[in-house]
Amino acid sequence: MIFSMTGFAAVQRELAEGTLSLELRAVNHRYLDLTVRAPEELRSFEGVVRERIAAKMARGKIECRIGFNAQAAGAAALVLNRALLQQLVEVSREASALVPAGGELRLGELLRWPGVLTQATASSEALGEALQALLDEALxxxxxxxxxxxxxxxxxxxxxxxxxxAIVADVKPRVPQLVIEYEAKLKARFLEALGSGDDDRVRQEIVVFAQKIDVDEELSRLGAHFSEIRRILEKGGNVGKKLDFLMQELNREANTLGSKSVSVETSRASIELKVLIEQMREQIQNIE
Structure with missing residues (x-):
């Protein structure tokens, strides 16, 4: 599969102690650039979050936002501090024995005593397990x-x-004839300038120049690059850097094709190829 470096995920989970939420935002970047934002109660799990994300992402600028909204006061389950309550009862009885007229503490007074009743809070371990499960879902x-x-x-x-x-297939069969036609024009100009058709040097120069303007090799290399790009795309995986390198190679061949051009056809082909290559290069910047 081919993966873009751009993506978004948002998940949340309702816990007994509150709502845990997590967002992942990813955009293209040359390397892996990871930012994690978490509330204080989950800050200790930042290392685990980073490791899990890095195991799944090779490149990209990724922002992970973690949120935890505890239940409103009165909504969470109440926990009775039995040890403190027992201690208060015993102290109340001792005090009542010393001052009988004062009486013992009533149940309502005991329950209102600070620390006797507390709201249940999520343990660090439970929150960590819930966070890792939620992160896997988001990933x-x-x-x-x-x-x-x-x-x-x-x-x-x-x-x-x-x-x-299609561009290469259109221009490649016509290249030999274009070279022959250009050789004829060049020979005619030499003959006109030198007034002789038997000059060995003239023939040698024409042969050398004809070799310089022959673009068959460049067209063949372009075809080989096309096949390699198709192979890479079908194989999938982390292919962004490989494709970016091949764009450089394609651009080099297209430039050479233009510099060797001796006809409108090859010049147009070079320009059209470079336009398509640039369009591909822009899209490849988003591929992991």
Missing amino acids: AELAASRNREGEKLKAHLLERIAGME
Whole structure:
């Protein structure tokens, strides 16, 4: 599969103690650039989050936002501090024995005592387990998003390759005749200038120049690059850097084709190829 470096995922999970949420945003970048933003109670898990994301992403600028909204006061389960309550009861009885007129503490007074009733809070371990499960879910959603975008990029690149193959297929059969026609024009100019058709030096110069303007080798290399790009796209994986290198090679051959051009046809072919190559290069910057 081909993965784009652009994607988004947002997931959340309702816990007994509150709502845990996680967002992943990814855009293209030359290397892996990861930012994690987490609340204080989850800051200790930042290292684990980074490791899990890095195991799934090779390149891209990725922002991970983690949120935790605890339940509102009164909504969370109450926890009775039995040890403190027992201690208060015993102290109340001792005090009542010393001052009988005062009476013992009533149940309502005991329950209102600071620390006797507390709201349940998520343990660090429970939050960590929930966070890792939520992160795995977000990474799967992000991968699906990046794959959908990657398949679109793949289709775009294959379309441009087909366009370039058509250009090469159109101009390649005509190259030998174009070279012959240009040789004839060149010979005619030499004859006009020198007044002799038997000069060995003239014939040698024409042969040498004809070799210099022959673009058959460049067209063959372009075809080989097209095949390699198709192979890479079908194989999939982390192919962005390989494709970027091949764009440089394609551009080099297209430039050489233009510099050797002796006809309108080859000059036009060179320009059209470079336009398509540039379109591909822009899209490849988004591929992992």
